[in-house]
Amino acid sequence: MIGAAMILGLAGGAFAQEPPLKWGADAEGGAPYIFLDPQDPSRLIGFEVDLAAALAERIGQPIVHHQYNYDGLISGLNRGDIDLAMNGLEITPDRAKHVRFSRPYYVYTLQLVARADETRFRSVEELIEQRLSVGTLTETAASRFLERSGLEPSLYDGQAEPYQDLALGRLDAVLMDLPIAVSYARPNPRLKFIGEPFEQGFYAIALRTSDEALAKRVDAGLESLLATGDLQRIYEKWGIWNADQTLLTEPNAAAALLAGETDGFSIRNVLWSLVQASVVTIEISVCSMALAMLLGLMVAVARLYGPRPLQWLALLWVEFFRGIPVLLLLYVLYYGWPQVLESLGMSLMFAPSRMGAAILGFGLNYSAYEAEIYRAGIQAVPQGQWEAAASLGMSPQLTFRRVILPQAMRVILPPVTNDFVALFKDTSVASAIAVVELTKQYQILAKSSQRYMEIGLATTILYLVMSVPLGYLARRLEQRWGKPQ
Amino acid sequence: MDGVSKTYGSRSVLDGVSTVIAPGETVALIGPSGGGKSTLLRCITGLARFDAGQITVGSHRIEARGPASQYDGVRRMFGMIFQDFQLFPHFTALENVIEAPVRVRGQPAAEARERGLRLLERVGLAERANYYPRELSGGQKQRVAIARALAMEPRGLLCDEITSALDPELKAEVLDVLTDLKQEGLTLIVVTHEIHFARRAADRILLLADGRIAEEGPPETVLGSPTSDRARKFLRTVMA
Ligand SMILES: Nc1ncnc2c1ncn2[C@@H]1O[C@H](COP(=O)(O)OP(=O)(O)O)[C@@H](O)[C@H]1O
Ligand SMILES: [Mg+2]
Numbered sequence: 001m002i003g004a005a006m007i008l009g010l011a012g013g014a015f016a017q018e019p020p021l022k023w024g025a026d027a028e029g030g031a032p033y034i035f036l037d038p039q040d041p042s043r044l045i046g047f048e049v050d051l052a053a054a055l056a057e058r059i060g061q062p063i064v065h066h067q068y069n070y071d072g073l074i075s076g077l078n079r080g081d082i083d084l085a086m087n088g089l090e091i092t093p094d095r096a097k098h099v100r101f102s103r104p105y106y107v108y109t110l111q112l113v114a115r116a117d118e119t120r121f122r123s124v125e126e127l128i129e130q131r132l133s134v135g136t137l138t139e140t141a142a143s144r145f146l147e148r149s150g151l152e153p154s155l156y157d158g159q160a161e162p163y164q165d166l167a168l169g170r171l172d173a174v175l176m177d178l179p180i181a182v183s184y185a186r187p188n189p190r191l192k193f194i195g196e197p198f199e200q201g202f203y204a205i206a207l208r209t210s211d212e213a214l215a216k217r218v219d220a221g222l223e224s225l226l227a228t229g230d231l232q233r234i235y236e237k238w239g240i241w242n243a244d245q246t247l248l249t250e251p252n253a254a255a256a257l258l259a260g261e262t263d264g265f266s267i268r269n270v271l272w273s274l275v276q277a278s279v280v281t282i283e284i285s286v287c288s289m290a291l292a293m294l295l296g297l298m299v300a301v302a303r304l305y306g307p308r309p310l311q312w313l314a315l316l317w318v319e320f321f322r323g324i325p326v327l328l329l330l331y332v333l334y335y336g337w338p339q340v341l342e343s344l345g346m347s348l349m350f351a352p353s354r355m356g357a358a359i360l361g362f363g364l365n366y367s368a369y370e371a372e373i374y375r376a377g378i379q380a381v382p383q384g385q386w387e388a389a390a391s392l393g394m395s396p397q398l399t400f401r402r403v404i405l406p407q408a409m410r411v412i413l414p415p416v417t418n419d420f421v422a423l424f425k426d427t428s429v430a431s432a433i434a435v436v437e438l439t440k441q442y443q444i445l446a447k448s449s450q451r452y453m454e455i456g457l458a459t460t461i462l463y464l465v466m467s468v469p470l471g472y473l474a475r476r477l478e479q480r481w482g483k484p485q
Numbered sequence: 486m487d488g489v490s491k492t493y494g495s496r497s498v499l500d501g502v503s504t505v506i507a508p509g510e511t512v513a514l515i516g517p518s519g520g521g522k523s524t525l526l527r528c529i530t531g532l533a534r535f536d537a538g539q540i541t542v543g544s545h546r547i548e549a550r551g552p553a554s555q556y557d558g559v560r561r562m563f564g565m566i567f568q569d570f571q572l573f574p575h576f577t578a579l580e581n582v583i584e585a586p587v588r589v590r591g592q593p594a595a596e597a598r599e600r601g602l603r604l605l606e607r608v609g610l611a612e613r614a615n616y617y618p619r620e621l622s623g624g625q626k627q628r629v630a631i632a633r634a635l636a637m638e639p640r641g642l643l644c645d646e647i648t649s650a651l652d653p654e655l656k657a658e659v660l661d662v663l664t665d666l667k668q669e670g671l672t673l674i675v676v677t678h679e680i681h682f683a684r685r686a687a688d689r690i691l692l693l694a695d696g697r698i699a700e701e702g703p704p705e706t707v708l709g710s711p712t713s714d715r716a717r718k719f720l721r722t723v724m725a
Contacts, residue, residue: 388571
């Protein structure tokens with residue numbers, strides 16, 4: 001997780017004695033906060049990079065960036081991997097229980113974005129009324145706002161992907177923090193801002209509660225940057241300065257805002273969310289396994305009995321889908337395919353939905369494994385069975401269906417069931433294309449409440465409740481089919 | 486059968502085999518191991534293809550290297566019984582018997598079951614109809630295999646060493662069934678090492694060695710006074 005470090009600020013003799021502070025932030029796709037310079041990908045840029053440099057100078061201690069997943073920032077901080085987290089972290093009551101927040105360094109607002117030709121709504125209220133589909137980032141003020149409004153937003157991990165899906169017509173709107181909208185949506189002529197930004201909130205630097213002395217120095221440094229106008233200059237450079245920032249000068253604004261929000265944690269809600277996510281997991285597993293078994297059978301038959309070119313094609317299929325990571329397949333199906341359709345001028349109707357892409361991706365991936373299992377099982381049936389059936393006048397097709405396949409099933413069934421259990425767990429990869437299945441839901445819930453253990457236990461039980469009966473069924477079938485001859 | 490020849494690679498397995506078998510005749514095919522007996526049976530039903538010559542079964546002509554479909558008629562006329570039974574292990578005895586009549590000839594299931602039961606009765610296995618092959622003895626399995634072949638109402642049976650895998654006491658029950666079938670007028674071509682059975686039941690004996698018919702005639706002639714050296718040598722070893 002911790003990648004190459006990079007020294008920021010004015011390197012020099014002034015604070016050479018002080019050990020550098022480890023600043024955790026996720027540089028992956030994080031414009032305008034912190035991201036790789038497109039002109040020079042070895043360099044990190046962003047308003048938080050500039051802010052870290054200015055702050056280092058004020059507190060007299062170097063600040064070094066450590067690559068850290070956004071999701072893991074708070075636990076990484078408390079584990080001591082990093083000393084401070086600055087990555088567009090919003091002050092929330094849940095987080096405030098686990099970290100010491102500095103004074104706010106930016107007042108964010110939420111900005112609604114739609115396609116340029118959108119006419120159905122002109123405000124977030126109209127959007128909510130019509131219950132249209134909205135995308136946003138996982139575990140953010142925007143996602144909490146939408147859930148409070150009774151919508152079920154599509155949750156993403158990256159900032160670019162929601163806007164991409166919006167442009168492709170898979171979403172009706174995207175609601176995210178204004179700086180993100182400024183970076184990703186404003187330059188895109190196919191998208192437009194809807195209404196004024198709303199729902200003020202604060203970004204602050206998170207520190208360990210035990211590091212009060214450091215926190216005080218950071219607070220003082222930020223206050224000084226605000227007072228001298230350096231902060232404003234940085235924000236203006238990145239086009240994110242606005243009138244809301246006057247709130248930064250009001251020392252109690254953050255506290256007042258916090259008081260308004262309540263802690264939403266409830267065991268019942270958590271369990272219900274997990275159960276709903278389990279249904280998604282089951283849906284993906286069952287549908288993609290059915291697809292994999294069907295395709296696998298066709299591929300195995302093509303490989304065993306097809307004409308030469310078809311045999312080659314089947315071999316190619318197996319090697320291809322077995323040889324690539326399923327994550328890559330999901331990305332290509334969900335994000336790549338629509339781009340190809342579009343560049344060919346074809347309708348996006350043929351672009352798969354999130355669930356569709358997940359089912360297709362896992363189905364294709366597992367079809368390669370199933371095909372090999374089928375092939376071995378079919379070949380294990382003695383040649384004499386073919387001859388006996390042929391002597392009775394049975395056609396090859398009839399023989400395959402009535403004599404060979406049922407016997408092959410005995411060999412096939414145990415490994416296929418094992419694959420099914422494996423697929424069950426593999427489905428967690430689908431979270432990469434914003435499918436909220438069980439593992440993803442666990443991450444979301446655990447992160448927001450910081451109850452990794454309790455919710456983890458509940459999730460474990462749900463997985464076992466699903467997979468143990470499956471294993472039992474496998475053994476039963478094995479007994480039924482697998483009687484010795 | 487006229488000049489039937491077959492090679493596996495460079496190796497000649499059948500070398501111009503010619504003979505005529507009359508309807509209702511029982512022919513015992515004997516000879517040393519590797520002499521081509523199995524191959525000859527397999528060439529008749531198309532489980533193996535031959536390279537030269539011609540076989541005529543009733544009105545069906547089979548050409549060397551002909552299409553697969555030319556065997557359809559032969560398979561309707563002749564059932565085949567194998568040394569290792571090759572029952573369908575996932576079906577009961579009765580299901581083994583009715584599978585082809587129902588699926589290939591489209592016989593109604595009820596009618597097929599009734600006929601299947603009668604056939605099992607005929608081979609002495611009526612009470613084993615609902616047993617799976619793994620629950621049957623070798624002799625019982627082979628009798629089910631015969632019932633299965635008879636269910637397609639063939640005019641004859643091709644039997645390839647069908648008692649070789651059985652204990653002596655079980656051989657008799659299978660050979661008795663064959664004797665009954667002979668009485669009923671079926672044409673039987675029986676590959677066998679049971680010289681006594683051949684002597685007793687066969688109308689004619691063919692002695693196949695090195696891919697050729699080394700000796701041919703009624704049992705007493707072939708077994709009693711063979712003319713060729715090859716036949717004498719073989720008979721010395723088996724009669725000893
Ligand atoms: N599929 C095959 N491929 C190559 N050689 C074979 C094959 N089947 C049989 N043979 C050979 O043909 C010869 C005759 O075999 P077979 O007809 O089984 O003899 P028999 O039944 O009289 O013992 C043997 O030498 C055997 O090795
Ligand atoms: Mg043989």
